[in-house]
Amino acid sequence: MRYWLMKTEPGVYGIDDLERDGVSPWEGVRNYQARNLLRDEIAEGDEVLIYHSNVQPPAVVGIGRVIRAGYPDVCAWEPGHKYYDRRSTPENPVWYRVDVAFVERLARPVTLPQMKADPALAGMMVIRKGARLSVQPVAEDHFQHIRRLGSEG
DNA sequence: GCCAACGTTGGC
DNA sequence: GCCAACGTTGGC
Numbered sequence: 001m002r003y004w005l006m007k008t009e010p011g012v013y014g015i016d017d018l019e020r021d022g023v024s025p026w027e028g029v030r031n032y033q034a035r036n037l038l039r040d041e042i043a044e045g046d047e048v049l050i051y052h053s054n055v056q057p058p059a060v061v062g063i064g065r066v067i068r069a070g071y072p073d074v075c076a077w078e079p080g081h082k083y084y085d086r087r088s089t090p091e092n093p094v095w096y097r098v099d100v101a102f103v104e105r106l107a108r109p110v111t112l113p114q115m116k117a118d119p120a121l122a123g124m125m126v127i128r129k130g131a132r133l134s135v136q137p138v139a140e141d142h143f144q145h146i147r148r149l150g151s152e153g
Numbered sequence: 154g155c156c157a158a159c160g161t162t163g164g165c
Numbered sequence: 166g167c168c169a170a171c172g173t174t175g176g177c
Contacts, residue, residue, distance in 0.1 A: 054174080130159065131158090
């Protein structure tokens with residue numbers, strides 16, 4: 001089992017939406033490095049830190065679980081769709097997505113400043129300046145540490 | 154709103 | 166294949 005962090009803007013699709021929906025395709029990722037993770041690395045059963053970006057403060061706000069491994073992002077095939085990309089076809093998909101299920105909301109969001117200040121999280125990708133990758137691998141001990149921080153009062 | 158850090162595009 | 170110009174992400 002592996003662990004990941006997925007960024008999302010709460011104004012677009014946040015933890016509230018995932019809780020309401022129960023399950024959601026993680027669609028619209030249009031970066032090749034992230035695509036490769038979605039297509040090749042992320043497996044059913046893997047756990048995910050749900051991270052809100054572009055808000056103050058940025059924070060891990062919940063936990064999700066991958067319930068379907070990488071499959072083509074069909075949004076890319078629909079002309080007029082926000083995530084349409086004519087280069088991607090059913091015969092040769094360019095973009096991929098996974099399905100993520102809501103697991104829990106952290107009682108306390110773990111904020112980016114908090115993560116940066118925590119020696120136990122040293123080296124984590126998300127705290128690196130300029131780390132724009134929207135799907136990131138997370139070390140197991142980092143994942144568990146954040147989960148623990150988020151469940152404390 | 155600013156801008157650093159990337160990623161992508163396209164001329165050559 | 167290089168690299169300048171441009172676009173985007175996302176913290177601040």
